[in-house]
Amino acid sequence: MDALLAKSLSKTYHARQGTVKALDNVDMVIRKGQLFGFLGRNGAGKTTFIKIAAGLLLPTFGSMELFGIDVLRQPREVRERIAIVPQEGKPFYHLTPREHIEEYLRVRGRAAEAAKSIADDLLQAMGLEAYSHIPAMLLSGGLQQRTLVAMVLATGADFLFLDEPTLGMDPFARRQVWDVIRRAGRNGSTVLITTHYLDEAEQLTEELAVIEGGHVLYKGSAESLKSKVRREVRLHFDRGFTSKELESFGEVYSERGGLTLMTTRVHAEELTRAALERGIAVNVGPVTLEEAFLTLVGKSIEEDEPGGAWA
Amino acid sequence: MTWRSQSNAVLRICWFNGFLGLMRSPLVFVALFLTPLSFLFFIYVLAPRAELPFGVVGGLLFSCLFTGSGMMNDCAYLRLERQMQQVIITSPLRPISWVLGMALSELVFTIPALVLFSIVLVLVVPISLLSFLALVGVIFLTWLLATSLGFLLSTFFRTLREIWPIGMVVFTTLSVLPPVFYPLGYIPGSFRWVAYIAPSTFASQLAARAAGLPAASVPASPLLSSATGELVGLVLLTALFIGVAMRFARWRDP
Numbered sequence: 001m002d003a004l005l006a007k008s009l010s011k012t013y014h015a016r017q018g019t020v021k022a023l024d025n026v027d028m029v030i031r032k033g034q035l036f037g038f039l040g041r042n043g044a045g046k047t048t049f050i051k052i053a054a055g056l057l058l059p060t061f062g063s064m065e066l067f068g069i070d071v072l073r074q075p076r077e078v079r080e081r082i083a084i085v086p087q088e089g090k091p092f093y094h095l096t097p098r099e100h101i102e103e104y105l106r107v108r109g110r111a112a113e114a115a116k117s118i119a120d121d122l123l124q125a126m127g128l129e130a131y132s133h134i135p136a137m138l139l140s141g142g143l144q145q146r147t148l149v150a151m152v153l154a155t156g157a158d159f160l161f162l163d164e165p166t167l168g169m170d171p172f173a174r175r176q177v178w179d180v181i182r183r184a185g186r187n188g189s190t191v192l193i194t195t196h197y198l199d200e201a202e203q204l205t206e207e208l209a210v211i212e213g214g215h216v217l218y219k220g221s222a223e224s225l226k227s228k229v230r231r232e233v234r235l236h237f238d239r240g241f242t243s244k245e246l247e248s249f250g251e252v253y254s255e256r257g258g259l260t261l262m263t264t265r266v267h268a269e270e271l272t273r274a275a276l277e278r279g280i281a282v283n284v285g286p287v288t289l290e291e292a293f294l295t296l297v298g299k300s301i302e303e304d305e306p307g308g309a310w311a
Numbered sequence: 312m313t314w315r316s317q318s319n320a321v322l323r324i325c326w327f328n329g330f331l332g333l334m335r336s337p338l339v340f341v342a343l344f345l346t347p348l349s350f351l352f353f354i355y356v357l358a359p360r361a362e363l364p365f366g367v368v369g370g371l372l373f374s375c376l377f378t379g380s381g382m383m384n385d386c387a388y389l390r391l392e393r394q395m396q397q398v399i400i401t402s403p404l405r406p407i408s409w410v411l412g413m414a415l416s417e418l419v420f421t422i423p424a425l426v427l428f429s430i431v432l433v434l435v436v437p438i439s440l441l442s443f444l445a446l447v448g449v450i451f452l453t454w455l456l457a458t459s460l461g462f463l464l465s466t467f468f469r470t471l472r473e474i475w476p477i478g479m480v481v482f483t484t485l486s487v488l489p490p491v492f493y494p495l496g497y498i499p500g501s502f503r504w505v506a507y508i509a510p511s512t513f514a515s516q517l518a519a520r521a522a523g524l525p526a527a528s529v530p531a532s533p534l535l536s537s538a539t540g541e542l543v544g545l546v547l548l549t550a551l552f553i554g555v556a557m558r559f560a561r562w563r564d565p
Protein backbone atom coordinates (compact mmCIF):
# COMPACT_ATOMS: atom_id res chain seq x y z
CA MET A 1 0.00 0.00 0.00
CA ASP A 2 1.19 3.53 -0.75
CA ALA A 3 1.64 5.89 2.17
CA LEU A 4 0.38 8.84 0.15
CA LEU A 5 -1.57 8.92 -3.06
CA ALA A 6 -2.63 12.22 -4.61
CA LYS A 7 -4.64 12.30 -7.81
CA SER A 8 -5.30 15.37 -9.95
CA LEU A 9 -4.82 17.57 -6.91
CA SER A 10 -5.55 21.22 -7.57
CA LYS A 11 -5.84 24.20 -5.32
CA THR A 12 -6.85 27.68 -6.38
CA TYR A 13 -6.70 30.59 -3.99
CA HIS A 14 -9.17 33.37 -4.51
CA ALA A 15 -8.40 36.82 -3.20
CA ARG A 16 -9.38 40.38 -4.00
CA GLN A 17 -6.16 40.77 -5.93
CA GLY A 18 -7.00 37.85 -8.18
CA THR A 19 -6.86 34.10 -8.45
CA VAL A 20 -3.76 31.98 -8.13
CA LYS A 21 -3.40 28.29 -8.85
CA ALA A 22 -1.12 26.96 -6.12
CA LEU A 23 -1.44 23.34 -7.28
CA ASP A 24 -2.42 22.31 -10.75
CA ASN A 25 -3.41 18.71 -11.40
CA VAL A 26 -0.72 17.15 -9.24
CA ASP A 27 -0.36 13.36 -9.09
CA MET A 28 1.94 12.00 -6.41
CA VAL A 29 2.79 8.67 -4.86
CA ILE A 30 4.96 8.24 -1.77
CA ARG A 31 5.83 4.74 -0.69
CA LYS A 32 5.42 3.53 2.87
CA GLY A 33 8.55 4.09 4.96
CA GLN A 34 10.09 6.42 2.40
CA LEU A 35 11.97 9.66 3.21
CA PHE A 36 10.59 11.89 0.49
CA GLY A 37 11.71 15.43 -0.31
CA PHE A 38 9.76 18.29 -1.80
CA LEU A 39 11.83 20.98 -3.47
CA GLY A 40 10.62 24.21 -4.98
CA ARG A 41 10.91 27.95 -4.84
CA ASN A 42 8.91 30.03 -2.36
CA GLY A 43 5.28 29.87 -3.43
CA ALA A 44 5.77 26.81 -5.62
CA GLY A 45 2.97 24.90 -3.85
CA LYS A 46 4.87 22.69 -1.39
CA THR A 47 3.17 23.92 1.77
CA THR A 48 -0.23 23.86 0.10
CA PHE A 49 0.34 20.20 -0.76
CA ILE A 50 1.37 19.38 2.81
CA LYS A 51 -1.59 21.25 4.31
CA ILE A 52 -4.01 19.32 2.12
CA ALA A 53 -2.31 16.01 2.92
CA ALA A 54 -2.45 16.77 6.66
CA GLY A 55 -6.13 17.68 6.48
CA LEU A 56 -5.58 21.36 7.22
CA LEU A 57 -6.71 22.69 3.85
CA LEU A 58 -9.38 21.67 1.38
CA PRO A 59 -8.32 21.19 -2.24
CA THR A 60 -10.27 22.77 -5.06
CA PHE A 61 -10.22 19.50 -6.96
CA GLY A 62 -8.72 16.04 -6.77
CA SER A 63 -8.22 13.38 -4.15
CA MET A 64 -5.69 12.62 -1.45
CA GLU A 65 -5.26 9.35 0.41
CA LEU A 66 -2.97 8.49 3.29
CA PHE A 67 -2.48 4.77 3.88
CA GLY A 68 -5.60 4.21 1.77
CA ILE A 69 -7.71 6.57 3.92
CA ASP A 70 -9.45 9.45 2.19
CA VAL A 71 -8.08 12.62 3.79
CA LEU A 72 -11.07 14.69 2.73
CA ARG A 73 -13.78 12.30 3.91
CA GLN A 74 -12.10 10.68 6.91
CA PRO A 75 -9.88 13.38 8.42
CA ARG A 76 -10.24 11.95 11.93
CA GLU A 77 -8.83 8.57 10.90
CA VAL A 78 -5.97 10.30 9.09
CA ARG A 79 -5.12 12.50 12.07
CA GLU A 80 -4.61 9.41 14.23
CA ARG A 81 -1.60 8.54 12.07
CA ILE A 82 0.15 11.80 11.34
CA ALA A 83 2.13 14.62 12.90
CA ILE A 84 3.25 17.89 11.37
CA VAL A 85 5.95 20.51 11.77
CA PRO A 86 4.30 23.53 10.13
CA GLN A 87 6.34 26.02 8.18
CA GLU A 88 7.57 28.74 10.55
CA GLY A 89 5.71 27.20 13.49
CA LYS A 90 6.82 28.23 16.96
CA PRO A 91 6.53 26.38 20.25
CA PHE A 92 4.43 27.56 23.21
CA TYR A 93 6.40 30.48 24.56
CA HIS A 94 6.16 29.50 28.23
CA LEU A 95 6.89 25.75 28.01
CA THR A 96 10.31 24.15 28.19
CA PRO A 97 11.56 21.71 25.51
CA ARG A 98 10.96 18.79 27.90
CA GLU A 99 7.41 19.94 28.60
CA HIS A 100 6.73 20.33 24.89
CA ILE A 101 7.69 16.74 24.18
CA GLU A 102 6.08 15.19 27.24
CA GLU A 103 2.85 17.20 27.12
CA TYR A 104 2.38 16.65 23.39
CA LEU A 105 2.85 12.91 23.82
CA ARG A 106 0.41 12.86 26.73
CA VAL A 107 -2.12 14.84 24.72
CA ARG A 108 -1.73 12.20 21.99
CA GLY A 109 -2.60 9.52 24.54
CA ARG A 110 0.82 8.24 25.66
CA ALA A 111 1.38 7.24 29.28
CA ALA A 112 3.47 9.51 31.53
CA GLU A 113 6.34 7.02 31.86
CA ALA A 114 6.59 6.44 28.11
CA ALA A 115 6.43 10.19 27.44
CA LYS A 116 9.26 10.83 29.88
CA SER A 117 11.43 8.10 28.46
CA ILE A 118 10.90 9.29 24.86
CA ALA A 119 11.58 12.88 25.93
CA ASP A 120 14.87 11.85 27.58
CA ASP A 121 15.96 10.13 24.40
CA LEU A 122 14.87 12.90 22.02
CA LEU A 123 16.35 15.72 24.10
CA GLN A 124 19.67 13.95 24.03
CA ALA A 125 19.50 13.06 20.33
CA MET A 126 18.55 16.61 19.32
CA GLY A 127 21.15 18.32 21.51
CA LEU A 128 18.49 19.91 23.71
CA GLU A 129 19.47 18.35 27.02
CA ALA A 130 21.21 21.47 28.32
CA TYR A 131 18.13 23.58 27.49
CA SER A 132 15.48 21.09 28.56
CA HIS A 133 14.26 23.19 31.53
CA ILE A 134 14.39 26.62 29.92
CA PRO A 135 11.10 28.12 28.66
CA ALA A 136 11.01 28.46 24.88
CA MET A 137 10.68 32.25 25.09
CA LEU A 138 14.25 32.38 26.41
CA LEU A 139 15.69 30.12 23.71
CA SER A 140 17.18 31.22 20.39
CA GLY A 141 15.18 30.80 17.19
CA GLY A 142 17.17 27.72 16.20
CA LEU A 143 16.62 26.06 19.58
CA GLN A 144 12.90 26.85 19.43
CA GLN A 145 12.75 25.22 16.01
CA ARG A 146 14.60 22.18 17.37
CA THR A 147 12.06 21.98 20.19
CA LEU A 148 9.19 22.02 17.72
CA VAL A 149 10.80 19.35 15.54
CA ALA A 150 11.61 17.23 18.59
CA MET A 151 8.03 17.25 19.86
CA VAL A 152 6.73 16.13 16.47
CA LEU A 153 9.41 13.51 15.82
CA ALA A 154 8.84 12.15 19.33
CA THR A 155 5.39 10.99 18.24
CA GLY A 156 6.83 8.37 15.89
CA ALA A 157 3.67 8.89 13.84
CA ASP A 158 3.17 6.74 10.76
CA PHE A 159 3.42 9.80 8.53
CA LEU A 160 5.52 12.81 9.47
CA PHE A 161 5.11 16.06 7.57
CA LEU A 162 8.12 18.28 8.08
CA ASP A 163 7.74 21.66 6.39
CA GLU A 164 11.19 23.25 6.40
CA PRO A 165 12.15 21.58 9.68
CA THR A 166 15.71 22.86 9.92
CA LEU A 167 14.94 26.50 9.16
CA GLY A 168 17.27 28.75 11.15
CA MET A 169 19.40 25.92 12.58
CA ASP A 170 23.17 25.86 12.59
CA PRO A 171 24.94 23.13 10.54
CA PHE A 172 25.61 20.98 13.64
CA ALA A 173 22.00 21.10 14.74
CA ARG A 174 20.82 20.30 11.22
CA ARG A 175 22.90 17.15 11.21
CA GLN A 176 21.50 16.11 14.58
CA VAL A 177 18.00 16.59 13.23
CA TRP A 178 18.87 14.62 10.08
CA ASP A 179 19.97 11.71 12.26
CA VAL A 180 16.70 11.71 14.16
CA ILE A 181 14.70 11.93 10.92
CA ARG A 182 16.67 9.00 9.49
CA ARG A 183 15.97 7.07 12.67
CA ALA A 184 12.24 7.81 12.30
CA GLY A 185 12.46 6.39 8.79
CA ARG A 186 14.21 3.26 10.05
CA ASN A 187 11.48 2.87 12.67
CA GLY A 188 8.86 2.75 9.93
CA SER A 189 7.63 6.35 9.66
CA THR A 190 7.07 7.80 6.22
CA VAL A 191 8.53 11.29 6.08
CA LEU A 192 7.64 14.10 3.70
CA ILE A 193 10.10 16.93 4.09
CA THR A 194 10.24 20.27 2.32
CA THR A 195 13.46 22.21 2.36
CA HIS A 196 15.35 24.97 0.64
CA TYR A 197 18.65 23.38 1.67
CA LEU A 198 19.51 21.25 -1.33
CA ASP A 199 22.29 19.46 0.55
CA GLU A 200 19.69 18.46 3.11
CA ALA A 201 17.45 16.99 0.42
CA GLU A 202 20.39 15.15 -1.07
CA GLN A 203 21.59 13.79 2.27
CA LEU A 204 18.25 12.88 3.70
CA THR A 205 15.77 11.81 1.07
CA GLU A 206 15.50 8.65 -0.96
CA GLU A 207 13.30 10.28 -3.54
CA LEU A 208 12.34 13.85 -4.24
CA ALA A 209 9.97 15.91 -6.30
CA VAL A 210 10.60 19.36 -7.73
CA ILE A 211 7.52 21.53 -7.83
CA GLU A 212 7.17 24.86 -9.58
CA GLY A 213 4.11 26.98 -10.20
CA GLY A 214 1.88 24.20 -8.87
CA HIS A 215 3.26 21.60 -11.30
CA VAL A 216 5.53 18.67 -10.52
CA LEU A 217 8.55 19.15 -12.79
CA TYR A 218 10.47 16.13 -11.62
CA LYS A 219 10.12 13.06 -9.40
CA GLY A 220 12.95 10.65 -8.77
CA SER A 221 16.27 10.40 -7.00
CA ALA A 222 18.68 13.30 -6.46
CA GLU A 223 21.28 11.49 -8.59
CA SER A 224 18.98 11.08 -11.55
CA LEU A 225 17.94 14.74 -11.25
CA LYS A 226 21.58 15.72 -11.58
CA SER A 227 22.02 13.47 -14.61
CA LYS A 228 18.76 14.78 -16.08
CA VAL A 229 20.23 18.22 -16.62
CA ARG A 230 22.86 16.57 -18.86
CA ARG A 231 25.65 18.62 -17.38
CA GLU A 232 28.37 16.92 -15.42
CA VAL A 233 30.80 19.65 -14.51
CA ARG A 234 30.60 23.14 -13.12
CA LEU A 235 33.30 25.69 -13.89
CA HIS A 236 33.68 28.99 -12.13
CA PHE A 237 35.71 31.86 -13.59
CA ASP A 238 36.41 34.96 -11.56
CA ARG A 239 37.26 36.89 -14.73
CA GLY A 240 38.60 36.44 -18.26
CA PHE A 241 35.51 35.12 -20.03
CA THR A 242 32.36 36.90 -21.03
CA SER A 243 28.94 35.40 -20.65
CA LYS A 244 28.53 35.46 -24.42
CA GLU A 245 31.73 33.43 -24.92
CA LEU A 246 30.53 30.72 -22.56
CA GLU A 247 26.88 30.48 -23.58
CA SER A 248 27.51 28.00 -26.38
CA PHE A 249 29.06 25.53 -23.89
CA GLY A 250 26.14 25.28 -21.47
CA GLU A 251 24.18 27.22 -18.85
CA VAL A 252 25.89 30.35 -17.55
CA TYR A 253 24.96 32.42 -14.53
CA SER A 254 26.61 35.14 -12.49
CA GLU A 255 27.84 34.08 -9.09
CA ARG A 256 30.18 35.57 -6.50
CA GLY A 257 31.29 38.32 -8.89
CA GLY A 258 32.27 35.86 -11.61
CA LEU A 259 30.63 33.45 -14.01
CA THR A 260 29.60 29.86 -13.37
CA LEU A 261 29.13 27.50 -16.29
CA MET A 262 27.51 24.08 -16.18
CA THR A 263 28.73 21.98 -19.02
CA THR A 264 29.82 18.55 -20.25
CA ARG A 265 33.12 16.90 -19.35
CA VAL A 266 34.47 17.43 -22.90
CA HIS A 267 33.68 21.15 -22.91
CA ALA A 268 35.06 21.48 -19.40
CA GLU A 269 38.42 20.06 -20.51
CA GLU A 270 38.49 22.35 -23.52
CA LEU A 271 37.66 25.45 -21.48
CA THR A 272 40.04 24.55 -18.66
CA ARG A 273 42.87 24.29 -21.19
CA ALA A 274 41.86 27.63 -22.73
CA ALA A 275 41.75 29.24 -19.31
CA LEU A 276 45.18 27.95 -18.39
CA GLU A 277 46.59 29.20 -21.68
CA ARG A 278 45.14 32.65 -20.97
CA GLY A 279 46.29 32.53 -17.33
CA ILE A 280 42.76 32.66 -15.96
CA ALA A 281 41.95 30.97 -12.65
CA VAL A 282 39.26 28.34 -12.98
CA ASN A 283 37.43 26.38 -10.31
CA VAL A 284 36.21 22.94 -11.44
CA GLY A 285 33.75 20.64 -9.66
CA PRO A 286 30.86 18.23 -10.18
CA VAL A 287 27.35 19.59 -10.74
CA THR A 288 25.51 19.84 -7.41
CA LEU A 289 21.85 19.16 -6.75
CA GLU A 290 21.40 22.89 -6.26
CA GLU A 291 22.65 23.57 -9.76
CA ALA A 292 20.51 20.81 -11.23
CA PHE A 293 17.53 22.31 -9.37
CA LEU A 294 18.33 25.82 -10.62
CA THR A 295 18.62 24.56 -14.18
CA LEU A 296 15.39 22.58 -14.04
CA VAL A 297 13.34 25.31 -12.37
CA GLY A 298 15.03 28.04 -14.37
CA LYS A 299 13.97 26.38 -17.63
CA SER A 300 10.44 26.02 -16.34
CA ILE A 301 10.31 29.70 -15.41
CA GLU A 302 11.53 30.71 -18.86
CA GLU A 303 8.96 28.46 -20.52
CA ASP A 304 5.94 29.22 -18.36
CA GLU A 305 6.47 32.56 -16.65
CA PRO A 306 4.08 31.55 -13.85
CA GLY A 307 2.07 34.04 -11.80
CA GLY A 308 2.44 35.28 -8.27
CA ALA A 309 3.84 33.55 -5.26
CA TRP A 310 1.49 31.75 -2.91
CA ALA A 311 2.21 29.49 0.00
CA MET B 312 -8.25 7.54 21.42
CA THR B 313 -10.83 6.56 24.01
CA TRP B 314 -13.06 9.06 25.78
CA ARG B 315 -10.86 8.66 28.84
CA SER B 316 -7.76 9.55 26.82
CA GLN B 317 -9.59 12.53 25.34
CA SER B 318 -10.57 13.70 28.84
CA ASN B 319 -7.00 13.31 30.02
CA ALA B 320 -5.83 15.32 27.02
CA VAL B 321 -8.29 18.11 27.90
CA LEU B 322 -6.82 18.25 31.40
CA ARG B 323 -3.25 18.22 30.03
CA ILE B 324 -4.06 21.21 27.80
CA CYS B 325 -5.63 22.97 30.78
CA TRP B 326 -2.49 22.20 32.78
CA PHE B 327 0.15 23.36 30.33
CA ASN B 328 -1.73 26.27 28.79
CA GLY B 329 -3.61 27.39 31.90
CA PHE B 330 -1.74 26.57 35.09
CA LEU B 331 1.80 26.70 33.69
CA GLY B 332 0.89 29.80 31.65
CA LEU B 333 -0.42 31.58 34.74
CA MET B 334 2.51 30.55 36.93
CA ARG B 335 5.04 31.78 34.36
CA SER B 336 3.24 35.01 33.43
CA PRO B 337 2.02 36.45 36.73
CA LEU B 338 1.28 39.78 35.07
CA VAL B 339 -1.76 38.16 33.42
CA PHE B 340 -3.01 37.63 36.94
CA VAL B 341 -2.88 41.35 37.69
CA ALA B 342 -4.29 42.34 34.29
CA LEU B 343 -7.39 40.21 34.80
CA PHE B 344 -8.15 41.84 38.15
CA LEU B 345 -7.49 45.36 37.06
CA THR B 346 -10.47 46.23 34.84
CA PRO B 347 -13.30 44.79 36.98
CA LEU B 348 -11.68 46.19 40.15
CA SER B 349 -11.45 49.62 38.52
CA PHE B 350 -15.14 49.52 37.66
CA LEU B 351 -15.92 48.42 41.19
CA PHE B 352 -13.84 51.27 42.58
CA PHE B 353 -15.69 53.89 40.52
CA ILE B 354 -19.03 52.39 41.47
CA TYR B 355 -17.96 52.49 45.12
CA VAL B 356 -16.87 56.12 44.88
CA LEU B 357 -19.52 57.56 42.57
CA ALA B 358 -22.67 55.48 42.89
CA PRO B 359 -25.04 55.22 45.83
CA ARG B 360 -24.02 52.50 48.31
CA ALA B 361 -27.05 50.44 47.30
CA GLU B 362 -25.55 49.93 43.82
CA LEU B 363 -22.30 48.42 45.09
CA PRO B 364 -23.59 44.81 45.00
CA PHE B 365 -24.41 45.29 41.29
CA GLY B 366 -20.79 46.29 40.76
CA VAL B 367 -19.59 43.16 42.56
CA VAL B 368 -21.88 40.86 40.58
CA GLY B 369 -20.81 42.79 37.46
CA GLY B 370 -17.17 42.12 38.32
CA LEU B 371 -17.90 38.41 38.58
CA LEU B 372 -19.62 38.32 35.20
CA PHE B 373 -17.13 40.66 33.56
CA SER B 374 -14.27 38.34 34.56
CA CYS B 375 -16.19 35.40 33.21
CA LEU B 376 -17.11 37.12 29.94
CA PHE B 377 -13.50 38.05 29.42
CA THR B 378 -12.55 34.36 29.33
CA GLY B 379 -14.13 34.66 25.87
CA SER B 380 -11.76 37.44 24.94
CA GLY B 381 -8.82 35.41 26.28
CA MET B 382 -10.03 32.37 24.35
CA MET B 383 -10.27 34.39 21.15
CA ASN B 384 -6.81 35.91 21.60
CA ASP B 385 -5.07 32.68 22.58
CA CYS B 386 -6.68 30.49 19.93
CA ALA B 387 -6.01 33.01 17.17
CA TYR B 388 -2.44 33.56 18.41
CA LEU B 389 -1.71 29.84 18.66
CA ARG B 390 -3.16 29.23 15.19
CA LEU B 391 -1.80 32.23 13.29
CA GLU B 392 1.43 33.17 15.00
CA ARG B 393 2.74 29.95 16.52
CA GLN B 394 0.78 27.43 14.41
CA MET B 395 0.47 25.22 17.47
CA GLN B 396 -3.22 24.57 16.87
CA GLN B 397 -2.22 22.85 13.62
CA VAL B 398 0.38 20.77 15.48
CA ILE B 399 -2.06 19.79 18.22
CA ILE B 400 -5.02 18.88 16.03
CA THR B 401 -3.02 16.84 13.53
CA SER B 402 -3.06 14.09 16.11
CA PRO B 403 -5.50 11.57 17.59
CA LEU B 404 -6.88 14.39 19.74
CA ARG B 405 -10.39 15.41 18.74
CA PRO B 406 -10.66 19.10 17.85
CA ILE B 407 -13.46 19.46 20.42
CA SER B 408 -11.00 18.30 23.09
CA TRP B 409 -8.62 21.03 22.03
CA VAL B 410 -11.37 23.64 22.33
CA LEU B 411 -12.48 22.35 25.71
CA GLY B 412 -8.90 22.23 26.96
CA MET B 413 -8.36 25.82 25.86
CA ALA B 414 -11.67 26.93 27.43
CA LEU B 415 -10.71 25.31 30.73
CA SER B 416 -7.28 26.87 30.64
CA GLU B 417 -8.89 30.30 30.14
CA LEU B 418 -11.01 29.59 33.21
CA VAL B 419 -7.83 28.95 35.17
CA PHE B 420 -6.72 32.52 34.40
CA THR B 421 -10.06 33.81 35.65
CA ILE B 422 -10.47 31.74 38.80
CA PRO B 423 -8.48 34.12 41.06
CA ALA B 424 -10.69 37.05 40.01
CA LEU B 425 -13.84 34.95 40.47
CA VAL B 426 -12.72 33.93 43.94
CA LEU B 427 -11.95 37.53 44.91
CA PHE B 428 -15.28 38.88 43.69
CA SER B 429 -17.14 35.99 45.37
CA ILE B 430 -15.52 36.88 48.68
CA VAL B 431 -16.40 40.56 48.25
CA LEU B 432 -19.96 39.60 47.32
CA VAL B 433 -20.38 37.50 50.44
CA LEU B 434 -19.08 40.44 52.46
CA VAL B 435 -21.48 43.01 50.96
CA VAL B 436 -24.60 40.87 50.44
CA PRO B 437 -25.91 38.16 52.74
CA ILE B 438 -26.22 35.18 50.38
CA SER B 439 -27.43 31.65 51.06
CA LEU B 440 -25.58 28.55 49.91
CA LEU B 441 -28.37 27.75 47.44
CA SER B 442 -28.20 31.26 45.95
CA PHE B 443 -24.44 30.97 45.72
CA LEU B 444 -24.74 27.66 43.86
CA ALA B 445 -27.24 29.28 41.49
CA LEU B 446 -24.68 32.02 40.92
CA VAL B 447 -22.02 29.41 40.15
CA GLY B 448 -24.42 27.86 37.61
CA VAL B 449 -24.87 31.24 35.90
CA ILE B 450 -21.12 31.74 35.84
CA PHE B 451 -20.66 28.27 34.33
CA LEU B 452 -23.15 29.01 31.53
CA THR B 453 -21.56 32.42 30.93
CA TRP B 454 -18.14 30.78 30.66
CA LEU B 455 -19.46 28.29 28.10
CA LEU B 456 -21.12 31.07 26.13
CA ALA B 457 -18.14 33.42 26.18
CA THR B 458 -15.53 30.79 25.28
CA SER B 459 -17.65 29.38 22.44
CA LEU B 460 -17.99 32.87 21.02
CA GLY B 461 -14.29 33.54 21.53
CA PHE B 462 -13.27 30.37 19.76
CA LEU B 463 -15.69 30.94 16.89
CA LEU B 464 -14.34 34.44 16.31
CA SER B 465 -10.75 33.24 16.50
CA THR B 466 -11.26 30.92 13.54
CA PHE B 467 -12.16 33.75 11.21
CA PHE B 468 -9.09 35.92 11.74
CA ARG B 469 -6.50 35.90 8.99
CA THR B 470 -3.97 38.16 10.70
CA LEU B 471 -3.18 39.04 14.30
CA ARG B 472 -3.90 42.71 13.61
CA GLU B 473 -7.63 41.96 13.35
CA ILE B 474 -7.85 40.52 16.84
CA TRP B 475 -7.51 43.64 18.94
CA PRO B 476 -10.23 45.86 17.35
CA ILE B 477 -12.74 43.04 16.89
CA GLY B 478 -12.11 41.73 20.39
CA MET B 479 -12.59 45.18 21.88
CA VAL B 480 -15.85 45.77 20.01
CA VAL B 481 -17.36 42.36 20.74
CA PHE B 482 -16.40 41.94 24.37
CA THR B 483 -16.97 45.56 25.38
CA THR B 484 -20.41 45.34 23.79
CA LEU B 485 -21.03 42.18 25.77
CA SER B 486 -19.66 43.19 29.12
CA VAL B 487 -19.71 46.97 29.60
CA LEU B 488 -22.63 48.38 27.63
CA PRO B 489 -25.38 45.99 28.81
CA PRO B 490 -26.52 46.13 32.44
CA VAL B 491 -23.69 44.02 33.81
CA PHE B 492 -22.23 46.63 36.19
CA TYR B 493 -25.45 48.59 36.71
CA PRO B 494 -29.08 47.66 37.35
CA LEU B 495 -31.37 47.04 34.38
CA GLY B 496 -33.66 49.66 35.95
CA TYR B 497 -31.26 52.41 34.81
CA ILE B 498 -32.38 51.82 31.21
CA PRO B 499 -35.70 53.55 30.40
CA GLY B 500 -38.55 51.04 30.63
CA SER B 501 -39.55 51.09 26.98
CA PHE B 502 -35.96 50.33 25.87
CA ARG B 503 -35.13 47.57 28.33
CA TRP B 504 -35.81 44.84 25.79
CA VAL B 505 -32.86 46.24 23.75
CA ALA B 506 -30.51 45.17 26.55
CA TYR B 507 -31.53 41.55 26.00
CA ILE B 508 -29.92 41.61 22.55
CA ALA B 509 -26.71 41.04 24.50
CA PRO B 510 -26.63 37.51 25.93
CA SER B 511 -24.81 38.88 28.95
CA THR B 512 -27.99 40.65 30.08
CA PHE B 513 -29.64 37.28 30.67
CA ALA B 514 -26.62 36.23 32.72
CA SER B 515 -26.43 39.48 34.69
CA GLN B 516 -30.13 39.49 35.56
CA LEU B 517 -29.98 35.86 36.67
CA ALA B 518 -26.87 36.57 38.71
CA ALA B 519 -28.53 39.61 40.29
CA ARG B 520 -31.56 37.50 41.19
CA ALA B 521 -29.34 34.78 42.65
CA ALA B 522 -27.59 37.40 44.77
CA GLY B 523 -30.97 38.72 45.93
CA LEU B 524 -30.55 42.15 44.34
CA PRO B 525 -33.72 44.14 43.56
CA ALA B 526 -35.16 43.60 40.06
CA ALA B 527 -36.07 46.48 37.78
CA SER B 528 -39.36 48.11 38.72
CA VAL B 529 -40.57 48.01 35.13
CA PRO B 530 -39.78 44.68 33.46
CA ALA B 531 -38.45 44.53 29.91
CA SER B 532 -41.24 42.15 29.03
CA PRO B 533 -43.18 39.66 31.11
CA LEU B 534 -41.49 36.78 29.29
CA LEU B 535 -37.93 38.05 29.44
CA SER B 536 -37.98 39.55 32.90
CA SER B 537 -38.68 36.40 34.82
CA ALA B 538 -36.12 34.04 36.26
CA THR B 539 -37.40 31.21 34.04
CA GLY B 540 -37.39 33.36 30.91
CA GLU B 541 -33.86 34.55 31.61
CA LEU B 542 -32.62 31.07 32.39
CA VAL B 543 -34.18 29.63 29.24
CA GLY B 544 -32.75 32.53 27.25
CA LEU B 545 -29.25 32.02 28.65
CA VAL B 546 -29.33 28.24 28.14
CA LEU B 547 -30.65 28.58 24.58
CA LEU B 548 -28.12 31.24 23.66
CA THR B 549 -25.29 29.20 25.18
CA ALA B 550 -26.40 26.11 23.23
CA LEU B 551 -26.67 28.21 20.09
CA PHE B 552 -23.17 29.64 20.50
CA ILE B 553 -21.68 26.20 21.17
CA GLY B 554 -23.52 24.74 18.17
CA VAL B 555 -22.45 27.54 15.84
CA ALA B 556 -18.86 27.38 17.11
CA MET B 557 -18.70 23.62 16.50
CA ARG B 558 -20.40 23.90 13.11
CA PHE B 559 -18.37 26.76 11.73
CA ALA B 560 -15.12 26.28 13.61
CA ARG B 561 -12.69 25.91 10.76
CA TRP B 562 -10.32 23.03 11.29
CA ARG B 563 -9.59 23.10 7.60
CA ASP B 564 -9.16 26.25 5.63
CA PRO B 565 -11.46 26.39 2.61
